[in-house]
Amino acid sequence: MLQLSTPSLRDSILRHLTYSFGKDPEHAILEDWRMALSYAVRDRIVDAWFKATHQTYETGAKRVYYLSMEFLIGRLLEDGIVNLELVEEAKSALAEFSKDYNDVLADEPDAALGNGGLGRLAACFLESLSTIGCPAHGYGIRYEHGLFRQSFVGGRQVEQPELWLGQRHAWEFERPEVRYRIGFGGHVTNHGETVRWHPAEEVEAEAFDTPVVGWKGRWANTLRLWSGRAIHPFDLAAFNHGDYAAAAAPEALARTISRVLYPDDTTEQGKELRLKQEYFLTGAALRDILRRFNNQFGDLRKLPSKVAIQLNDTHPAIAGPELIRILHDERGIPFDESMDIARNTLSYTNHTLLPEALESWGEALFGRLLPRHIQIIDQIDNEHANRNPSRTQSMRADHQVKMGQLSFVMAHKVNGVSALHTELMKTTVFEELHNLHPDRIVNQTNGVTPRRWLLACNPRLAGLITESIGEVWVDDLEQLEKLEPYIEDAGWLDRYGKVKRDNKVELSNWMGQAHGFHVDPDMIFDVQIKRLHEYKRQHLNILETIAHWLEIRDNPDADWTPRLKLFAGKAAPGYFFAKDIIRLINDAAAVINADPLTNKYLKIAFLPNYNVTLAERLVPAADLSEQISTAGKEASGTGNMKFALNGAPTVGTLDGANVEIRDHVGAENFFLFGMTAEEVMERRMVESHAQKAIAADPRLARALEVIREGRFSPAEPERYHNITGNLEGADYFLVCSDFSDYWRAQREVDAAFKDQQGWARMAAFNTARSGWFSSDRTIRGYMKDIWDAKSLLD
Numbered sequence: 001m002l003q004l005s006t007p008s009l010r011d012s013i014l015r016h017l018t019y020s021f022g023k024d025p026e027h028a029i030l031e032d033w034r035m036a037l038s039y040a041v042r043d044r045i046v047d048a049w050f051k052a053t054h055q056t057y058e059t060g061a062k063r064v065y066y067l068s069m070e071f072l073i074g075r076l077l078e079d080g081i082v083n084l085e086l087v088e089e090a091k092s093a094l095a096e097f098s099k100d101y102n103d104v105l106a107d108e109p110d111a112a113l114g115n116g117g118l119g120r121l122a123a124c125f126l127e128s129l130s131t132i133g134c135p136a137h138g139y140g141i142r143y144e145h146g147l148f149r150q151s152f153v154g155g156r157q158v159e160q161p162e163l164w165l166g167q168r169h170a171w172e173f174e175r176p177e178v179r180y181r182i183g184f185g186g187h188v189t190n191h192g193e194t195v196r197w198h199p200a201e202e203v204e205a206e207a208f209d210t211p212v213v214g215w216k217g218r219w220a221n222t223l224r225l226w227s228g229r230a231i232h233p234f235d236l237a238a239f240n241h242g243d244y245a246a247a248a249a250p251e252a253l254a255r256t257i258s259r260v261l262y263p264d265d266t267t268e269q270g271k272e273l274r275l276k277q278e279y280f281l282t283g284a285a286l287r288d289i290l291r292r293f294n295n296q297f298g299d300l301r302k303l304p305s306k307v308a309i310q311l312n313d314t315h316p317a318i319a320g321p322e323l324i325r326i327l328h329d330e331r332g333i334p335f336d337e338s339m340d341i342a343r344n345t346l347s348y349t350n351h352t353l354l355p356e357a358l359e360s361w362g363e364a365l366f367g368r369l370l371p372r373h374i375q376i377i378d379q380i381d382n383e384h385a386n387r388n389p390s391r392t393q394s395m396r397a398d399h400q401v402k403m404g405q406l407s408f409v410m411a412h413k414v415n416g417v418s419a420l421h422t423e424l425m426k427t428t429v430f431e432e433l434h435n436l437h438p439d440r441i442v443n444q445t446n447g448v449t450p451r452r453w454l455l456a457c458n459p460r461l462a463g464l465i466t467e468s469i470g471e472v473w474v475d476d477l478e479q480l481e482k483l484e485p486y487i488e489d490a491g492w493l494d495r496y497g498k499v500k501r502d503n504k505v506e507l508s509n510w511m512g513q514a515h516g517f518h519v520d521p522d523m524i525f526d527v528q529i530k531r532l533h534e535y536k537r538q539h540l541n542i543l544e545t546i547a548h549w550l551e552i553r554d555n556p557d558a559d560w561t562p563r564l565k566l567f568a569g570k571a572a573p574g575y576f577f578a579k580d581i582i583r584l585i586n587d588a589a590a591v592i593n594a595d596p597l598t599n600k601y602l603k604i605a606f607l608p609n610y611n612v613t614l615a616e617r618l619v620p621a622a623d624l625s626e627q628i629s630t631a632g633k634e635a636s637g638t639g640n641m642k643f644a645l646n647g648a649p650t651v652g653t654l655d656g657a658n659v660e661i662r663d664h665v666g667a668e669n670f671f672l673f674g675m676t677a678e679e680v681m682e683r684r685m686v687e688s689h690a691q692k693a694i695a696a697d698p699r700l701a702r703a704l705e706v707i708r709e710g711r712f713s714p715a716e717p718e719r720y721h722n723i724t725g726n727l728e729g730a731d732y733f734l735v736c737s738d739f740s741d742y743w744r745a746q747r748e749v750d751a752a753f754k755d756q757q758g759w760a761r762m763a764a765f766n767t768a769r770s771g772w773f774s775s776d777r778t779i780r781g782y783m784k785d786i787w788d789a790k791s792l793l794d
């Protein structure tokens, strides 16, 4: 292996500025400095990357492949600097050139190649796989446009295309030599035993590799993203006839495949393009995996002992039939044996039980696009029925192809993402399959990487922790429990409280500068940041806020605990109800923030364009974490873990991983409210449950009334009748029924916050007891229970 001596970061920056970007320091713009620093850091990552790759080949270790339509990676420069422990060196190197470290970091675009928790989880997992030293690849799509940019006009969400590739991107290596043809449509021929698919249309998937470095640069894995290319990019004949649009058409069509991330959270779009994207990702990834396996091992029957493929939700579920097609049709392995090899290689993570999010495709569309795969799915279904005669549910019901059923049958392990969610899987959507295969469903509660979500985003807290217990916690987060004795030390607790206060001051200053929004850092910073969805109940939060406002107005001289309600999050462009909730919050904020009677006690801010970078600002400065979904609906949540780790106690329901967070941090350090998942199901049976709840709580009735009469939309009083009508009517997500208990919990928060020392204790216990929520723990669970994979660093 090539051995080069490592130059200083300063020299490396200067060298790249000069020779990679052709600029001298006098003429370099911020982007040049950002690129030069990124390349200097990237050089070091590449060294770790080569080492890891060689070791994987030499040991013949099993490899993990994480297939995901989303990788919400955010900015990467700070991640690399922190993991390589170059923070101080980078700061002083830039200072020598009179450049500010934070300005340079802030120049990087936020790569939003995902919608929310599912995509961010995939990014945390990649980082943990590298930290642990488990040989792994992430496979995804190199979307030209990530999740849309959000702004507000008159309080309303406006979407604009996101342009992360509009600036130079430092991290990827284009691999023009790694290309695969991916087909669609066409027909299937049978010659005796030989079945062949003849696609009508083909595009090429080209690889772009991003190295992902783990803690201390001990290991680096690869995120390989596929970009769509035309096989014959240019139609010269059409061009020569003067038809320039037709000449460019093949290229445009092929590129469409990797053009946009579907801006959809937990609902699926029945769009042909989406199904094409799913097959594009999966088909390219499988070809790549099998090529690598063939080069090293050859015998396909050994695939499950050398390869573990994880399907992140059902989006890559076509991997089952596609792998069988390759093994059976192309390599001649008998069908049932192909099916067993595929199943022993594949495993599937379910991320939601919302019925509208369980992917299914119309058989006409599916059969047209993937004619051979639909035959294979039928064969899988028959084979499964033959092996399990008591089975009643087919994966091909109601002229639909059911991707959840397919994924379950084609996976040797199926996991949920929190204890509660996993149990609900067994009794709801997968009940029959669970009864047939009782060992298949396992739980792997989600986690977050402590490198990004504490060490990098909260340097003040990270510094205090390291000073107290050493840096062991960074890759062994449960060591945080060693903080517990310090919590009893009043001097230490003061310092812990000061860290939070300094973070709040920093956030207040930024909100003032960036958004002209001024707030007193002594208020409770009460934060709800996540995608907008009725089940997440941002409308419960704003209803309580409005009720609280009315109560303060009734008695403005009382001893209120000042509170800032912070919101951020995007609504899917076609989800009109969610967009109305955003507008209501913005309209209410305009009125309430301008109320001189109350605004020293209550303020509301909805920050636009929520993304990973904004989360990194908000999480360290939060006092209170809002996790208020209708119990049984949030599969896990991961924001809840980030807040607890950074010392923001939760006000929340017994939903998803909230249950486990409360178990870990202690019930006394968690503000619980609301119905349990079981009570939710019972409550829905109660006739007029919403009306009954409203009748029983005058505060709720009044809050609904002021919205209905147009207090926040005087020019258009009926603007929110859709929301009030929904809440007073079906109220499927039980906002009204949980309101009174939410109100009670919030007043407990007010009282608790008055005792600043008591609050700091509660916050510190959240930090000290959140170690279990590291994605390192989650990944070790997958390695042991699902992948049978080993770390090459242990």
Ligand code: GL2
Pocket: 115, 116, 117, 118, 119, 121, 265, 266, 351, 352, 357, 417, 446, 634, 635, 636, 637, 638, 656
């Ligand atoms: C989600 C769940 O809604 C969320 O609760 C969970 O934490 C994440 C990661 O497991 O997955 N499912 C889903 O489809 N999205 C999620 O965020 N988009």
